[in-house]
Amino acid sequence: MKNDKPDSLGEFKLIQQIKLQAGTAEHLLLGIGDDCAIQHQATDQQLLTSTDLLIEGVHFDLRWTSLEELGRKSVAVNLSDIAAMGGTPLSLFLGVACPQRLSSDELLQFTRGFLSEAEKYSVVLAGGDTCRSPGPLMISVTVQGCCRRGRAILRSGAAMGDAIYVSGTLGDSALALQQLQRGEVPTRELAVRHHTPQARVALGVQLAEQGLASAMLDISDGLLGDLGHIVESSVVGAVIELAKLPLSPAFRTAVEKNPQLIDLALSGGEDYELLFTSPLPDLEQRSELSPAVTRIGTITATCEIECCQSDQSLYQCARGGFDHFS
Ligand code: ADP
Ligand code: MG
Numbered sequence: 001m002k003n004d005k006p007d008s009l010g011e012f013k014l015i016q017q018i019k020l021q022a023g024t025a026e027h028l029l030l031g032i033g034d035d036c037a038i039q040h041q042a043t044d045q046q047l048l049t050s051t052d053l054l055i056e057g058v059h060f061d062l063r064w065t066s067l068e069e070l071g072r073k074s075v076a077v078n079l080s081d082i083a084a085m086g087g088t089p090l091s092l093f094l095g096v097a098c099p100q101r102l103s104s105d106e107l108l109q110f111t112r113g114f115l116s117e118a119e120k121y122s123v124v125l126a127g128g129d130t131c132r133s134p135g136p137l138m139i140s141v142t143v144q145g146c147c148r149r150g151r152a153i154l155r156s157g158a159a160m161g162d163a164i165y166v167s168g169t170l171g172d173s174a175l176a177l178q179q180l181q182r183g184e185v186p187t188r189e190l191a192v193r194h195h196t197p198q199a200r201v202a203l204g205v206q207l208a209e210q211g212l213a214s215a216m217l218d219i220s221d222g223l224l225g226d227l228g229h230i231v232e233s234s235v236v237g238a239v240i241e242l243a244k245l246p247l248s249p250a251f252r253t254a255v256e257k258n259p260q261l262i263d264l265a266l267s268g269g270e271d272y273e274l275l276f277t278s279p280l281p282d283l284e285q286r287s288e289l290s291p292a293v294t295r296i297g298t299i300t301a302t303c304e305i306e307c308c309q310s311d312q313s314l315y316q317c318a319r320g321g322f323d324h325f326s
Contacts (some may be wrong), residue, residue, distance in 0.1 A: 009104040009134055017108055018094075018125070021115050024298070025124035026092055037126040039091060045146040050081035056099075056136035064180045066218045067106055069195040071113025074141050077220065079121055079199035080272045082145040084218035086153040086208025090203060091126040092118055095140035097133035110139075121201055153209050153276070158215035158234035159178075162277040163301040167200050168291045169248040170223055174268020175261065197272040206289060216276035222267035224317060226275055227305055234277075237265060237302030240266075243310045246294040266307065267319040 009017065019032040041047060054060060065073070077090065082089040090109040093171050094114065097105055118125060123143070172193035176186040186194070200218070207213040215234055219226045223240075231238055245265050247255065255261045277299055284295050300306075307315040 003062065013105065014104050015130060017104075018111050018128075018130075021108075021111060021301060022125040023115070023119070025090070025122070028124050028126055031126050032128075033125065037091065037093075039126065039144070042146070043150055046149050046152065048082055048085055048087040048145045048147060048152065049142065050078065051140060051142040052078045054139040054141070056134075056138070061180075062137070065195055067102075067109040069114035070139075071110040071115075072117040072196050074139050075114055075117035075121075076197050076199045076268075078141040078143045078220040079123065079201055079270060079274075080141055080197070081221070082192050082199045083199050083204035083212070084153075084216055084274060085147060086204045086213070086216065087145040087147040088150060088205055089121055089123045089145040089199075089317075091124055091128060091144045093142040093144075094128035095138075095142075096130050097138040099133045099135065099137055100131070100285050101177040102137065105212070116175070117196075121199065147208060151211075152235070153204075153208055153213045153216040154297075155215055155230050156233035157213075158230050158236050158277040158299050159279070160225070160236055160299055160301045162214055162279055163281050163283070163295050164227070164238060164240070164275070164277050164297040164299060165293040166219070166223070166273055166275050166296055167203055167248060167289075167293050168271070168273045169251065170219070170271050170273065171251050171261070171265030171268050172248050173197060173262040173272075174222075175251055175254055177268075177270070178264065187250050189248060193248075194270065197270065197322045199272060200274045200291065203289060203291065203293075207274075207276060212280060212283060213276040213278050219271040219273050219275050220269060222269040222319075223271070223275065224267050224305060224307075225269075230275070230277065231299075231303070231305060234299075235303065237300040237304045238295040238297055238306070239300055239308045242315050243305055244294060244296045251271065263317050263319045266317045 027040045176190040176194035179186040
């Protein structure tokens with residue numbers, strides 16, 4: 001990276017700073033500083049790998065997201081993919097393309113947030129790449145994790161009659177974003193769900209270890225769109241009961257004022273909750289599952305997704321899920 005700003009550390013010193021912040025882990029035999037990281041892998045485990053891109057102006061807006069929050073969020077959304085397989089995250093790799101207008105100090109605010117979130121899950125930063133961007137800030141995060149051999153929960157395992165569950169509450173992040181885009185100030189409860197979502201890693205591991213879920217993914221592009229992935233992969237259909245959607249008190253208050261906002265819970269995106277199916281109908285009662293899960297519907301044979309209202313009439317969601325290419 002060219003040393004462009006008076007306060008800029010230059011690429012080498014910057015990476016040194018990141019390395020100092022990054023810490024170590026038992027499985028990481030060689031971390032930041034060589035051409036590759038070297039990691040130990042247990043023979044009874046399988047390696048899970050996932051990558052996410054976060055592009056300024058597409059995935060985040062620095063007008064209302066701080067660099068520290070962005071660092072935290074970029075870890076959480078990535079770990080959410082490991083959670084969605086029922087895996088345990090181990091190592092992160094961070095690619096940053098940084099525009100001229102951001103100083104080294106500002107980039108280190110980002111990595112501080114990134115590393116504080118990683119530490120919460122005992123995940124280590126094992127490597128990455130750093131360069132200047134002629135355009136927006138671009139972040140690429142790769143996570144590696146593990147699961148017991150054959151225990152990963154795929155999207156393709158749902159069967160007719162399975163119950164459909166979701167963790168936590170839906171729509172909070174999308175409602176916060178809608179308010180921010182309109183120049184309104186979301187309540188703290190909603191804002192937190194948008195700026196610093198939590199990866200449901202512990203819940204994913206519980207579901208995998210106890211063999212409770214037949215299919216699973218994390219909701220990043222909206223409930224209906226992501227349920228569509230399970231339905232398509234499993235070659236089944238689904239009925240969702242609108243009245244059963246888990247909503248936070250803040251979201252419920254907003255929907256009472258404007259009933260159309262329910263569409264944000266159906267297709268808003270960035271919930272990062274786990275959506276899964278199970279042959280077991282009583283998982284709501286399992287107090288050991290955290291966060292609690294709510295049964296929202298049932299897998300059917302129709303190859304369609306239907307949204308049922310309390311009077312049994314069908315509800316048509318006006319919004320599509322998020323699609324970068326549509
Ligand atoms: P190379 O020229 O082999 O790509 P670099 O100079 O880019 O090496 O990187 C040196 C070391 O620093 C490598 O171990 C790399 O993984 C690590 N690294 C570079 N950028 C980052 C970053 N943003 N986060 C974490 N590690 C990084
Ligand atoms: Mg490099």
